[in-house]
Amino acid sequence: MLKNMVSRWFEERFDVQAVKEPLEYQLRKPLPRNIGWFHTFGSMSLFLFVSQVLTGILLLIYYRPTEGEAFESVKFIMTQPYAGWLFRQVHAWGANLMILMVTIHMMRTYVTGSYKKPRELTWLIGVGLFMMTLVFGFTGYLLPWNQLAYWATTVGTEIAGAVPGIGEFAKTLMRGGVNVGGETLSRFFVLHVIVLPWALFFLIGFHIFLVRFQEMSTLDAVGEEKKTKPEDGIPFFPDHLLKEGVVFFVLMGVLITLSILAPFELGEKANPLSTPVGIKPEWYFMPMYHALKYFPKVFGVLLLGMAPLFLFIWPFVDRGRNRHPLKRPVSMTLGIITFVVVIFLGTLGCLSESKQNFFGKVYEFDIYGVPHQVTEQKL
Numbered sequence: 001m002l003k004n005m006v007s008r009w010f011e012e013r014f015d016v017q018a019v020k021e022p023l024e025y026q027l028r029k030p031l032p033r034n035i036g037w038f039h040t041f042g043s044m045s046l047f048l049f050v051s052q053v054l055t056g057i058l059l060l061i062y063y064r065p066t067e068g069e070a071f072e073s074v075k076f077i078m079t080q081p082y083a084g085w086l087f088r089q090v091h092a093w094g095a096n097l098m099i100l101m102v103t104i105h106m107m108r109t110y111v112t113g114s115y116k117k118p119r120e121l122t123w124l125i126g127v128g129l130f131m132m133t134l135v136f137g138f139t140g141y142l143l144p145w146n147q148l149a150y151w152a153t154t155v156g157t158e159i160a161g162a163v164p165g166i167g168e169f170a171k172t173l174m175r176g177g178v179n180v181g182g183e184t185l186s187r188f189f190v191l192h193v194i195v196l197p198w199a200l201f202f203l204i205g206f207h208i209f210l211v212r213f214q215e216m217s218t219l220d221a222v223g224e225e226k227k228t229k230p231e232d233g234i235p236f237f238p239d240h241l242l243k244e245g246v247v248f249f250v251l252m253g254v255l256i257t258l259s260i261l262a263p264f265e266l267g268e269k270a271n272p273l274s275t276p277v278g279i280k281p282e283w284y285f286m287p288m289y290h291a292l293k294y295f296p297k298v299f300g301v302l303l304l305g306m307a308p309l310f311l312f313i314w315p316f317v318d319r320g321r322n323r324h325p326l327k328r329p330v331s332m333t334l335g336i337i338t339f340v341v342v343i344f345l346g347t348l349g350c351l352s353e354s355k356q357n358f359f360g361k362v363y364e365f366d367i368y369g370v371p372h373q374v375t376e377q378k379l
Ligand code: HEM
Pocket: 038, 039, 040, 041, 042, 043, 045, 046, 049, 102, 103, 105, 106, 109, 112, 114, 115, 119, 122, 123, 124, 125, 126, 127, 129, 130, 133, 204, 207, 208, 211, 215, 216, 217, 218
């Protein structure tokens, strides 16, 4: 009754059919049969983005982006307002999970050769989204203005400063001065709450528009893909949406459980005069950070700077027609080697400059992550 009244109200004023038909077509549009659970990671990245925006808005109510107030305002959020601590934890864990989801989604599209013609642009925008998600993490990390954040940002911006030619300029632009300080906080804040969310919003919109417009890829070779007929495919609604719903609830469960059981500590307020020992970046920058230890600074930064470039040009380098992973031995071998090297470097990075106990023996890991057993005398 009420529904009819509302529809009539709109129908008398707007050409509702002109909008309704394309929307219904999108909902009914069949997806290729090979679309399954692995094809839910893109939507989960989207869900985490939405969750970040919503929890971010709530945090903004009390957060103050100044050198003198930032730390105290986060402390206030964690102790005073109703469920403030939970929103902060969901936001912090959500950032980590979003980076993880986007990375897994990128790996899925790599394995299924989805970057090949005609979806090169979808991949290119995806690489942009991946980089922006990392910058999101980097800028957000500084906002609580604690010791770890302050010094990780100092090291991070120092690395950018090593780029020949533009490095010094980029470093000063990021810091807003010679050292990390209140100016840096303002700049990171503006990037984190205005520039990046809106840029990501429009880019994600365009990315998904392309996916819907060009249809999801099958494992058929380039040029052999056919338009999916309703009788051959699976409907987006309800079949695929139901799968996404299941993954969504699992992810939400993981997000909330981690937020409650493994909360991020706030630590101590940033002190530019006291450098803590063993400053390390977040896990997603760890492979890069550790790799830099093996090369002279400038050479290392240049070499690692090639990685995004490599991702951007990849669809134009791998021009083979096959999409099936088993029919692409070269790109799959390259992908697996990259994956193993990244995990290996990340693990070494985490272990470096720490003491660990393995099977009752204590090992000291040096700056390169090489273990040295600690003798009883030293203990
Ligand atoms: C915020 C980040 C991102 C969001 C929200 C997002 C969202 C999505 C969604 C919803 C889909 C369709 C479902 C699926 O395949 O899972 C998709 C497809 C796709 N995405 Fe992303 N994506 C993101 C990042 C990326 C990245 C980093 C890449 C690669 C560098 C990428 C490359 C692709 C490609 C090539 C497709 C087409 C897949 C196919 O046709 O099989 N995306 N994306």
